[in-house]
Amino acid sequence: MNCSKLKSFNSITHANHSRIFVRFKSSSPKSKRKNNPLNLYLRKNRKWPLSSHNAKYQEKFNQQEALRALKQSVSSLSPTHLLSSLINSFTMYNCNPTPLAYHFVIKTLVKSSQWQELSLVLDHLEKVEIFETPEVIFIDLIEAYGNFNKIQEAVDIFFKIPNFRCNPSVESLNCLLLVLCDKGWLEMVPEIVLKSHTMSIRIEESSYCILIKALCRINKVNHAFGLLIYMIDDGFELDERMCSLILSTLCRQGDLSVDAFTGYLEEMKAYGFCPGRLDLCNVIRFLLKNGKGMDALNVLDQMKVDGIKPDVFCYTMVLDGVISEGEYAKADELFDEMLVLGVVPDLCTYNVYIGGLFKQRNIDAGLDMLACIEDVGCKPDVVTYNGILRALCESGELKALKEVVNLMRSKGVQHDLKTYEIMIAGMIRQGEIREACNLLQEMMEKGLEPQSSTFFRLLPTFDLTGPGSKELEVFREITVGSVALGSSG
Structure with missing residues (x-):
């Protein structure tokens, strides 16, 4: 390539580069910034649009800081200024009070029993605020009223729940029912349940269970059973736990006949109770x-x-x-x-079985069984021996009785009050008055006071005429020892 051609190529190349540069320069953002209306929101001018996410975050942050300031002020302010402190704290951070803040204030006032201030806070919450109040605030408040025996206040706040822009549920109803049942205000329950229907609250299985438990606790088992049947008729499944509770309550009834008890049981079985x-x-x-x-x-x-x-x-x-x-x-x-x-x-089983052997006057078999139970790991205690002694006394086997007493001593089983009572009664029944007196005296020497029944059973047999009689000596010891003759036998 000659010199003239080279110059011509360079000039063409330079011209092309210039056109490319001019095109690139004209298409760059800088060339459009002056005429672009969006340039007002560039970082250079500090006018970025505020994101809705950032606004919500800022509001939440302010509310948290306001609540923190409110909690800090509790230690320095008296409870009578909590409402004003609540309002001021949130006003200072340019945000509205939250349900969490009201919940904190209400719990603080309840803890310090500031009921007048609590009424002002609730009135402000009802008439000034516009948020939907969580039901948990009223559940805690009903429970608190119940703990302080403010039953009417608990009932009133339950019926006022809709005024606080809150839809009450069965949870708040159950809380009120628990308060009424625990405090013995069952007579208010029917009216509460009826009025709850007007609040669109449907009584559930949990509500029935609360009432059944309360009725069983006061032994109103007939009413509890009727409520159980009504619950089944209302479309709920049979609750096995409530059936068991009613059954155990029936077992505690002292005036219930066997036929009536069997009738209740069979009717529950007919409804599916196993x-x-x-x-x-x-x-x-x-x-x-x-x-x-x-x-x-x-x-x-x-x-x-x-x-x-x-x-x-x-x-x-x-x-x-x-x-x-x-x-x-x-x-x-x-x-x-x-x-x-x-x-x-177990030992209780052996006690019962051995007692049965002695009731049959099968003394040898009973003593053999007494010796055998130690081989299987059951050590006879004073209850075991008392049962044996009672059976021997009733059958008049004084010889066997003395053998068992000696066996007790050899095994290191100490006589208790019941042991002496049984032996003294047996000795009196067999006419062994002197032996009975010896046992009575031994009993008092150990610091065991005889029951009045034992003393009065033995007193008619005393010979108090002889100056050196054993009976007179025992009688004097009883009198001087100030035995509680009025105690039950």
Whole structure:
């Protein structure tokens, strides 16, 4: 390439570069900034538009700071100025009070029992604020009123909940029902429940359970049972726990007949109630309390048919009931059944069974069993020996009684008040007055005061005429020792 051609190429190239640069320069943002109306929002002019997200964050931050300032002021202000402090704290941060702030103020006033100031705060919350008040504030307030026995205030605030732009639910109703039931204001419950319907609150299963528990607690079992049936008719499922509660309450009824008890149980079964082991134990206990040992045995047999394995407690109760009715053969079968099924007898079971052997006057078998239970890890205690001594006294086996007393001493089992009472009564029954006096004197030397029944049972047998009689000596010791003759026997 010659020199002239090279110059011509360079000039063309330079011209092209110039056009490209001019085009690039004209298309750059700087060339449009002067005529662009959006340049007012550039960082250069400090006029960026405020994001809605940032505005909400700033408002939340201000509310948190206002609440923090309010909490700090509580320690320095008296509770009578909390409302003004609440308003000032949020005004200072240019934001509106929050439900959380009102909740804090209300709890603080309740804690300090400032009920007059609390009324002002609630009035301000109702008439000035516009936010929807959370229901939890009223639930806590109803509970607080209940703790301070302000029952009418709790009822009033419950019915005023809609005035605070809040839709009450069954939770606030249940809270009020708990307060009324715990404080013994059940007579107000029907009116409360009826008025709650006008507030669009539908009573739920939890509400029924609260009322059933309260009725059982005051032994109004008939009303509790009626409410249970009404709950089922209202479309709710049968609550097994409420059935168990009603059943246990029935077992505590002293004037309830066996037929009435059975009627309640059968009706609950008709609604689908399946009694568990604990329920059937309560049934057995009720039957035994009414002297129905064989009926209790039938319940035990039905438990096994239903696939419920009776525990040692059930067996022991039924064993005691069968022995009380004199069905000793059944008692032996029941005891053997326990061993076959792997139900390990405890000391209470052995006490009952040994007592049954002595009631049959099977002294040797009873003493053999007493020796055997130590081999299986059960150590006889004073209750065991007292049961044996009572059976021996009733059967007049004084020789065997003395052997058991010596056995007690050799095993290190100390006589208690019941032991002496049993032995003294047995000695009097057999005419062993002097021996009874010796036991009475030994009893007092150990610091055990005889019951009035023991003293008055022994007093007619005293020979107080002889100057050196043993009876006169015991009588003087009783008189000088200031024995509580008025105590129950």
